[in-house]
Amino acid sequence: METSSPAARRDPLPTEVSELVAQARQGRPRAVARLISLVENGSPLLREVTAELCAARPTRARVIGLTGSPGVGKSTSTGMLVQAFRKLGRRVGVLAVDPSSPFTGGALLGDRVRMQDHATDPEVFIRSMASRGHLGGLSWATPQALRVLDAAGCEVVLVETVGVGQAEVDIASLADTTVVLLAPGMGDGVQAAKAGILEVADVFVVNKADRDGAQAVVRELRNMTAQIEGPWRPPIVTTVAARGEGAEDVVAALDAHLTYLEESGELDRRRRVRARDEIESIAVAALRTRFAHLHGDRRLDALAERVVAGGLDPYTAADELLDAAG
Numbered sequence: 001m002e003t004s005s006p007a008a009r010r011d012p013l014p015t016e017v018s019e020l021v022a023q024a025r026q027g028r029p030r031a032v033a034r035l036i037s038l039v040e041n042g043s044p045l046l047r048e049v050t051a052e053l054c055a056a057r058p059t060r061a062r063v064i065g066l067t068g069s070p071g072v073g074k075s076t077s078t079g080m081l082v083q084a085f086r087k088l089g090r091r092v093g094v095l096a097v098d099p100s101s102p103f104t105g106g107a108l109l110g111d112r113v114r115m116q117d118h119a120t121d122p123e124v125f126i127r128s129m130a131s132r133g134h135l136g137g138l139s140w141a142t143p144q145a146l147r148v149l150d151a152a153g154c155e156v157v158l159v160e161t162v163g164v165g166q167a168e169v170d171i172a173s174l175a176d177t178t179v180v181l182l183a184p185g186m187g188d189g190v191q192a193a194k195a196g197i198l199e200v201a202d203v204f205v206v207n208k209a210d211r212d213g214a215q216a217v218v219r220e221l222r223n224m225t226a227q228i229e230g231p232w233r234p235p236i237v238t239t240v241a242a243r244g245e246g247a248e249d250v251v252a253a254l255d256a257h258l259t260y261l262e263e264s265g266e267l268d269r270r271r272r273v274r275a276r277d278e279i280e281s282i283a284v285a286a287l288r289t290r291f292a293h294l295h296g297d298r299r300l301d302a303l304a305e306r307v308v309a310g311g312l313d314p315y316t317a318a319d320e321l322l323d324a325a326g
Contacts, residue, residue, distance in 0.1 A: 017045055017049055017052055018052055020034060020035060020049075021035070021049065021053060021151065024053075024152050025151055025153070027091070027153050032125055032149070033127070035049060035053075036129075036141075036145045036148050039141045039145050039148065040141045042141075053147050053148065053150075053151045054147070057150075059150055059271060060155070061146065061149060061154050061155060061157045062156050062157070062177075062258065063146060063159060063174065063176045063177075064081070064156065064157070064159070064175060064179060065158075065159045065161065065174060065177070065178045066159065066181060067160075067178065067179070067180055067181070068180055068181035068182060068183075071183065071186065072181040072182055072186065072207055072208075073183060073207040073208060073242070074160050075096065075160060076207075076241040077181055077205065077207055077250075078096065078158050079241070080241045080244050080247050080250075081158055081247065081250065082094060082118050082124060082158065083117075083118070083244065083247070084247040084248065084250070085155075085251070086121065086124065088251075090123075090155045090156050091123045091124075091155050091156075092118075092123065092154060092156050093124075093125045093152070093154035093157040093158070094124070094127065094160070095127055095129055095142060095146065095149070095157065095158070096127070096128045096160045097128075097142065097159070097160065097161055097162050127145065129141065129142065129145060142159065143274070143277075143281075146174070159171060159175060172200035173273060173277055176258070176271070177202045177203065177257045177258065177261070178200050178202050178203075179202070179250075180200065180204055181205045181206075181207050182205070182206050182207070182217055182221070183217075184206075184209075184212060184213030184214045184217050185211060185213055202232070202234055202257050203234055203235055203237065203254060204234050204235070204236045204237065205238075205246075206236065206237070206238045207240070208240065209238035209239060209240055210240050218238065221236050231264060232257070232260050232264075235256070237250050299324055303321060
């Protein structure tokens with residue numbers, strides 16, 4: 001079910017947070033939508049919400065990231081995987097991260113419109129999230145939104161990135177498994193992207209495999225992956241997502257990677273890294289807030305004047321600023 005946010009709703013009272021989280025745990029789409037909206041809007045209650053979500057509940061959801069350049073068919077492939085996992089009886093969440101509108105700050109493309117086949121399924125939660133200028137193909141709120149979907153009982157969460165090219169590497173630190181999609185006719189193909197998003201792939205999917213040039217992309221990927229050393233060599237799967245062809249092969253590749261992650265201990269390591277990055281992000285945001293009031297402050301101006309005059313180096317000035325901020 002699509003979890004679009006209600007318009008112009010007030011934040012819940014602190015006493016309502018527990019009830020809202022309880023409803024989300026029951027899988028109620030309105031509660032899930034409202035919690036994700038609180039996350040996206042940076043609600044003052046975000047700390048309470050997160051504490052309730054994390055209470056005595058380890059991460060259970062399997063997070064699969066899908067990334068690739070614009071035009072490779074990420075949304076169509078996401079829809080195909082939703083259908084494949086639903087056939088297996090899994091509850092599925094989708095976070096489709098879109099570029100931000102320069103006017104409203106909201107999601108510009110609205111991938112939910114392109115997944116309407118699943119919008120009426122109560123076991124599917126779909127949400128578009130605006131990147132809001134965040135680089136790396138994701139929204140800053142994506143980790144917290146994942147936690148909401150996890151609490152709502154989603155066994156699989158598919159995260160579809162913006163699709164801006166080589167900068168989309170954040171997904172590798174967020175997902176348990178990262179799928180990189182390519183398609184024939186995308187310029188220089190693998191060579192153009194080799195220095196960027198291809199290096200984060202756990203699974204390669206060559207979509208639009210019914211088009212001329214698809215096998216050339218597969219051969220190029222095989223030549224590249226043949227040079228990979230290590231216990232996991234990314235498999236290469238071909239699909240025609242618009243017709244649902246290759247879905248079972250993709251799921252099989254994803255399951256094989258999950259088995260590798262569990263048996264090698266890599267799954268726990270990746271999730272620890274994810275938690276570490278989230279903690280660091282929250283701490284840095286708190287520091288930014290603490291320092292925000294110093295912009296234009298006379299103390300900062302005085303330090304700048306001393307640096308310009310040569311009586312103080314910028315590192316010592318920064319130390320003094322840190323001391324002033326407490």
